[in-house]
Amino acid sequence: MKRIGLLTSGGDAPGMNAAIRAVVRSGIYFGMEVYGIERGYAGLIEDNVTPMEMRSVSNIVQCGGTKLRTARCMEMLTVEGQKRAVDTLEKHGIEGLVVIGGDGSFRGAKVLSEQYGVPTIGIPGTIDNDLEYTDYTLGFDTAVNTCLDIINKLRDTMTSHERVSVVEVMGRHCGDIALYSGIASGAEIIVVPEIAFNMDEIVSRINRSRANGKHSNIIVIAEGVMTAEEFARQLQSFTLHSVRPTCIGHVQRGGSPSMMDRMLAAQFGNKAVRLLNDGIGNRVVGIRDNKIIDMDIIEAVSMKKTFNYELYETLQMISM
Ligand code: F6P
Numbered sequence: 001m002k003r004i005g006l007l008t009s010g011g012d013a014p015g016m017n018a019a020i021r022a023v024v025r026s027g028i029y030f031g032m033e034v035y036g037i038e039r040g041y042a043g044l045i046e047d048n049v050t051p052m053e054m055r056s057v058s059n060i061v062q063c064g065g066t067k068l069r070t071a072r073c074m075e076m077l078t079v080e081g082q083k084r085a086v087d088t089l090e091k092h093g094i095e096g097l098v099v100i101g102g103d104g105s106f107r108g109a110k111v112l113s114e115q116y117g118v119p120t121i122g123i124p125g126t127i128d129n130d131l132e133y134t135d136y137t138l139g140f141d142t143a144v145n146t147c148l149d150i151i152n153k154l155r156d157t158m159t160s161h162e163r164v165s166v167v168e169v170m171g172r173h174c175g176d177i178a179l180y181s182g183i184a185s186g187a188e189i190i191v192v193p194e195i196a197f198n199m200d201e202i203v204s205r206i207n208r209s210r211a212n213g214k215h216s217n218i219i220v221i222a223e224g225v226m227t228a229e230e231f232a233r234q235l236q237s238f239t240l241h242s243v244r245p246t247c248i249g250h251v252q253r254g255g256s257p258s259m260m261d262r263m264l265a266a267q268f269g270n271k272a273v274r275l276l277n278d279g280i281g282n283r284v285v286g287i288r289d290n291k292i293i294d295m296d297i298i299e300a301v302s303m304k305k306t307f308n309y310e311l312y313e314t315l316q317m318i319s320m
Helices: 016-029 040-045 079-091 103-116 140-161 176-185 199-211 228-236 249-253 259-277 297-302 309-318
Strands: 003-008 033-037 049-052 096-101 120-124 164-169 189-191 217-222 243-247 283-288 291-296
Touching: 003 016, 003 040, 016 033, 016 096, 016 259, 033 040, 040 079, 040 103, 079 103, 096 103, 096 259, 103 120, 103 297, 120 259, 120 297, 140 164, 140 176, 140 217, 140 243, 140 249, 140 259, 164 176, 164 228, 176 189, 176 217, 176 309, 189 199, 199 217, 199 228, 217 228, 228 243, 259 283, 259 291, 283 297, 291 297
Parallel strands: 003 033, 003 096, 096 120, 120 283, 164 217, 164 243, 189 217
Antiparallel strands: 033 049, 283 291
16 A cells, blocks of 8 residues: 555544654555545545645644544535545545544444445544443543543642532543543542432432541532533532532643553554555554454444443442
């Protein structure tokens, strides 16, 4: 394969730039030409394509966001949009494509592979960690660390005022950001879409912790359940402790990627290009049991994300 394309799609995630760098540099290593497609599938449909050089990706390994920019593209769901995307690839002689994005972006990649025969490799780039086939997605670790930084600060003020903090984190339908940031911040309670919550139990847990000498409580709620504001309003009618909501919001999508995300980016990007160089397409890359893996894209997108109940129980046992 002599010429490959690269795009980032869907919500951005810290580490996407490091992955772009890894793809471009690995491609050049193998003697390929690498074309950057701006604004995800929208840019592919509208022919926003530029060649990338060794130095196009200098000084971006540490940057959040995505140099190629990104978009959520509804047109890619239509046959017309898909045909235009394929036309752009043909026009530039692009023989293989690397797509960095989440679940929705992989569905676009699957269509290009399956229906139009474009060898495509998916790199999981989303803060949500909602893809079953990989233990971690790119950006998740940095996003959780950003949440931890904010929750640490909330703990300071909540303890001073003996309050209950309800902190809303992202994750779409997945509770992983809430689960990991809850455990790692020492939150007493997490509320996730995967497990129905019981307000009486939550109130008892708060009361028990106060009876045991605790001066504040942190409840991390995943956005897929309800907003922090709504949850705090409901909780306040069951308790005399003062409750305050905080929504972390898009702050958790930005920032310099953590060591873990930079390492994943380097390995995912390199693996994606190695596959294309071997003439292999229609795969996604990921990490499982600390090993970089690749898997059939159709199989990967059909897997249903499971929740780690053991980690949830761990939180219940150690945070009180
Ligand atoms: O998929 C990443 C994500 O940040 C989700 O956690 C969140 O639900 C969504 O994107 C927000 O999307 P937008 O930036 O388009 O509001």
